[in-house]
Amino acid sequence: MDKMTFEQAVSRIDEIVKTLEKGDAPLEQSLSLFEEGTSLIKFCGKLLDTAEQKVVRLQKGPDGAPEESVFDVTE
Numbered sequence: 001m002d003k004m005t006f007e008q009a010v011s012r013i014d015e016i017v018k019t020l021e022k023g024d025a026p027l028e029q030s031l032s033l034f035e036e037g038t039s040l041i042k043f044c045g046k047l048l049d050t051a052e053q054k055v056v057r058l059q060k061g062p063d064g065a066p067e068e069s070v071f072d073v074t075e
Contacts, residue, residue: 001039009043013044020034
């Protein structure tokens, strides 16, 4: 899973949801898919948290021109 991209993980989650929504998978397979899905969701959450920390926000500087500043979630 560590070599998976965010997009690949989301795509796999979508496949899992579609399979589970059909309701025709045996119980053991459904449980296995559910566990895989929850792991993928946690993986995506970590990737999003990392991306959020890297976000740079443009703000107006003293002269009115945009300047880059580090994204601060406390604001």
